[in-house]
Amino acid sequence: MKLFRDHLDRELQIPTFPQRIVSICPAITETLFALNVQDQVVGRTKYCIFPKHQVEALPSVGGTKDVSIEKVRALKPDLILAEKEENTKETVELLSEIAPVVVFEVQTIEDSYRLIRDLGAVSGAQPAATKLEQEARMSFDSLPKVSGQPSVLYMIWRKPYMAVGDTTYIQATLKALGFQNAAKPLDGRYPEITPELLEELKPDYLLLASEPFPFAEKHKQEFAEFTSTSKPVLVDGEMFWYGAKMTEAAHYFKKLFENNESFIIDNDTVKKVR
Incomplete structure (x- = not known):
């Protein structure tokens, strides 16, 4: 022992x-x-x-x-x-x-x-x-970054809508990717997001995670009914896991950013991806 x-x-x-x-x-x-x-x-x-x-x-x-x-x-x-x-x-x-x-x-x-x-x-x-x-x-160290520090809500649940807040590994990853988490100042680590709060926060992006709730293509339109200013993007929630998944992160996020024209990328950081 x-x-x-x-x-x-x-x-x-x-x-x-x-x-x-x-x-x-x-x-x-x-x-x-x-x-x-x-x-x-x-x-x-x-x-x-x-x-x-x-x-x-x-x-x-x-x-x-x-x-x-x-x-x-x-x-x-x-x-x-x-x-x-x-x-x-x-x-x-x-x-x-x-x-x-x-x-x-x-x-x-x-x-x-x-x-x-x-x-x-x-x-x-x-x-x-x-x-x-x-x-x-x-x-x-080679994570690609978005330019301009756009604001995001990382959505993890539906009925009620919930986002990732502060003191979480996902929040740390969002920051490393160049995002500002619009839910960071809210109370709780996983605050509830009402349509009214979403309209007030006006994040640039809504990252709709594949888990724990499996957001899919059909949910983009659902959010479009609440906001016309936030761009919904589906993301693989498993790529925001800590531990072994970290080794896959840079390549996943490089592909995610390249496949979504709405993201403005810091090209120097993309070149660093191994």
Whole structure:
């Protein structure tokens, strides 16, 4: 056993080389596979869908907010990995009676780099984590940027409409891409957006994410009924995940910007994309 301090500043006794890991956060599960420790992972949530086809063989323990404690117990884990926003405090407390629960918290890009390093530390895959962090940094160092700091609302839900606010990893990514988040000054991390508030904020763009609510082409017209000044753009919400997905970000956003003529791009940043 070894001592480890998680992102909530809790000191935990965890296995030096865990053999039965349950991950209850999708980005963490994907990153564990990227670190090539999938043989140590014995359970995941139904929302842990990456890497595609490879995770399907792992038993599901429910959703991120409704983890089945008994299903986790049956897997006999020696380590459980959670994330503060994705999973509830009650779930972490209940699971702590089964095995040590390391809780991560990712609100910034630097937090995501720390997550990669710490996943390497807790799983015994430090060299792979160092390599993955380097790849993620290279990707984010070469992110293309829009010019003029246009304002955006990043929409994640419908009925009620909800957007991404401050102190979130998505907010940090929007900033890195050159956007100003129109929801940043609003109360809450995921504020509700009424048609009246949308008209008041008048963002230049509405980024309609593919998850957790699956916005699609038909929803563009829906928003057009509320505003004539905001350009709706469909985006792959999974490209705003932290961890392993960071390595794909630069190429995705370069293609997104090139395929939408309404974006005015800083050409120097596009040339940096590797």
